Amino acid sequence: MGRVSVDKVTLRFVSARVGTVVALENLSLEVPDKQFAVIVGPSGCGKSSLLYLIAGLNQVSGGQCSLDGTPVSGPGADRGMVFQSYSLFPWLTVQKNVEFGLSLRGMDAQERNERARHYISAVGLNGFEDAYSNQLSGGMQQRVAIARSLANDPEVLLMDEPFGALDSQTRSIMQELLVSIWEKEQKTVLFVTHDIDEALFLGDVVYVMSARPGAIIDRVEVALDRPRHYDVVTSQHFIDMKKGIMANLHHEVQRSMTMN
Amino acid sequence: MNQLFIPKKPISRKLEVGAGVIVSGAVLAAWCLLTYGGVVQSNFLPRPDEVLRAFGVVLADGSLLKHTGVSLTEIYLGFFLSSIIAVPLGLFMGSFRIVAAAVEPLVNFMRYLPVTALIPLLILWIGIGIEEKIAVIFLGTFFQQIVLCADVSGQVSDDLYNVSYTLGANQRQVITRVMLPATLPGVFDTLRVTMGWAWTFLVVAELVAASSGLGYMILQAMRGLHPATIFVGIFTIGFLGLMTDLAFKWAKRMLLPWTATP
Numbered sequence: 001m002g003r004v005s006v007d008k009v010t011l012r013f014v015s016a017r018v019g020t021v022v023a024l025e026n027l028s029l030e031v032p033d034k035q036f037a038v039i040v041g042p043s044g045c046g047k048s049s050l051l052y053l054i055a056g057l058n059q060v061s062g063g064q065c066s067l068d069g070t071p072v073s074g075p076g077a078d079r080g081m082v083f084q085s086y087s088l089f090p091w092l093t094v095q096k097n098v099e100f101g102l103s104l105r106g107m108d109a110q111e112r113n114e115r116a117r118h119y120i121s122a123v124g125l126n127g128f129e130d131a132y133s134n135q136l137s138g139g140m141q142q143r144v145a146i147a148r149s150l151a152n153d154p155e156v157l158l159m160d161e162p163f164g165a166l167d168s169q170t171r172s173i174m175q176e177l178l179v180s181i182w183e184k185e186q187k188t189v190l191f192v193t194h195d196i197d198e199a200l201f202l203g204d205v206v207y208v209m210s211a212r213p214g215a216i217i218d219r220v221e222v223a224l225d226r227p228r229h230y231d232v233v234t235s236q237h238f239i240d241m242k243k244g245i246m247a248n249l250h251h252e253v254q255r256s257m258t259m260n
Numbered sequence: 261m262n263q264l265f266i267p268k269k270p271i272s273r274k275l276e277v278g279a280g281v282i283v284s285g286a287v288l289a290a291w292c293l294l295t296y297g298g299v300v301q302s303n304f305l306p307r308p309d310e311v312l313r314a315f316g317v318v319l320a321d322g323s324l325l326k327h328t329g330v331s332l333t334e335i336y337l338g339f340f341l342s343s344i345i346a347v348p349l350g351l352f353m354g355s356f357r358i359v360a361a362a363v364e365p366l367v368n369f370m371r372y373l374p375v376t377a378l379i380p381l382l383i384l385w386i387g388i389g390i391e392e393k394i395a396v397i398f399l400g401t402f403f404q405q406i407v408l409c410a411d412v413s414g415q416v417s418d419d420l421y422n423v424s425y426t427l428g429a430n431q432r433q434v435i436t437r438v439m440l441p442a443t444l445p446g447v448f449d450t451l452r453v454t455m456g457w458a459w460t461f462l463v464v465a466e467l468v469a470a471s472s473g474l475g476y477m478i479l480q481a482m483r484g485l486h487p488a489t490i491f492v493g494i495f496t497i498g499f500l501g502l503m504t505d506l507a508f509k510w511a512k513r514m515l516l517p518w519t520a521t522p
Binding site for chain 1: 417419420422423424425426427428429433437438441442444516517518
């Protein structure tokens with residue numbers, strides 16, 4: 001199972017320059033098991049902070065995050081995360097990077113090896129098992145990071161703008177790859193982005209966040225058939241949804257710019 | 261010509277070797293010119309053949325090997341003792357605020373204190389034997405290594421720690437399986453750099469007061485007016501330093517293959 005609940009979460013932090021900042025205020029959302037949920041919002045709205053809270057890498061100031069009813073009290077392997085910086089371990093080969101979580105748990109070498117190979121092949125990196133990360137392109141590194149998370153079999157996959165640093169061609173290939181893997185794996189995914197096209201192309205549901213303090217201002221059900229192919233972005237339905245989100249976001253981006 | 265002064269632009273292998281040979285050759289040629297040309301007296305600047313002969317003498321009577329052995333023992337012992345404490349302490353100082361808070365004031369005071377200023381005190385306390393040299397090298401490298409290693413571990417990206425937590429790592433595993441391997445290349449560079457400094461401290465300590473070692477050999481040669489032997493001592497130190505540096509580079513390539521540029 002992988003049901004994520006975010007219940008009236010508030011996040012405050014104290015900055016030396018501007019005093020107390022309310023990053024998230026009274027934010028609630030519910031992601032059912034096996035749903036692909038996307039959070040889209042202007043930069044600085046606290047969407048990444050929300051993922052860090054669910055991952056347990058940071059602590060809420062108020063409210064609660066929980067996974068299948070169990071409150072989050074710290075990080076754990078049940079909530080895998082993919083970061084914008086590819087964050088591969090440079091001293092490990094692709095194979096060993098993907099095995100990392102499994103070896104932490106003490107899985108035996110044979111099983112670990114097979115599992116890692118399966119996911120390396122799922123992300124299309126056969127033949128790169130023995131490469132180090134500095135020999136790979138950004139897109140390849142991020143594929144390894146995705147394989148590493150999936151191999152660990154988390155209940156939820158948290159993705160923090162994972163394709164944000166990639167060029168646009170690579171990004172759309174990665175989106176298609178992620179969708180096709182997700183259609184097979186059927187995991188709960190919480191994906192953060194500022195790219196509306198990406199949000200609609202990937203998600204079952206898209207949450208739109210306001211500028212700081214971050215709160216959910218809209219929830220869009222994406223009624224597009226799966227499997228999805230990239231030409232879906234040109235369909236009328238897609239464009240209509242995009243217009244709706246853009247109108248909302250445009251206002252928030254303006255607000256966030258006058259704020260800073 | 262313009263091509264050569266574009267920043268970071270690679271040059272051909274031939275040019276690379278050639279430039280090194282030409283400059284080294286020019287220095288050697290200038291030496292020969294000054295000595296064989298009679299510009300400088302040989303009891304001031306010895307001729308190359310005199311240096312070679314002096315090398316033969318100290319090699320034959322075993323004194324060069326003895327002094328080299330003493331110096332190497334001193335430097336490796338002092339360096340080793342310093343490293344096994346300073347490296348972990350420095351790594352922890354760079355990553356754990358509590359360790360930094362505890363040791364940083366003392367470390368920052370000590371590291372601006374030139375170790376040479378401590379030599380008289382160390383002679384008073386320990387004498388002029390090998391123990392004093394080890395103490396000088398230890399004190400000279402220890403605080404520098406701490407600061408450099410703290411810097412190395414402070415630069416490990418948060419994302420590497422975060423990703424390992426979300427892959428299920430506990431606190432101990434984060435240290436052993438992320439912090440240590442992530443800092444290895446930087447630690448290696450720190451050791452290589454501080455090893456170079458250790459040679460300086462050693463020779464200074466041996467020049468001040470010693471009964472053996474390469475610095476002592478140089479000092480004795482000065483007293484006996486044997487400039488050629490001074491040169492043998494200097495070349496030996498240079499050669500040993502070069503060999504140590506090459507050994508570090510080689511070991512890094514062997515032990516840390518991922519640091520090689522692709």
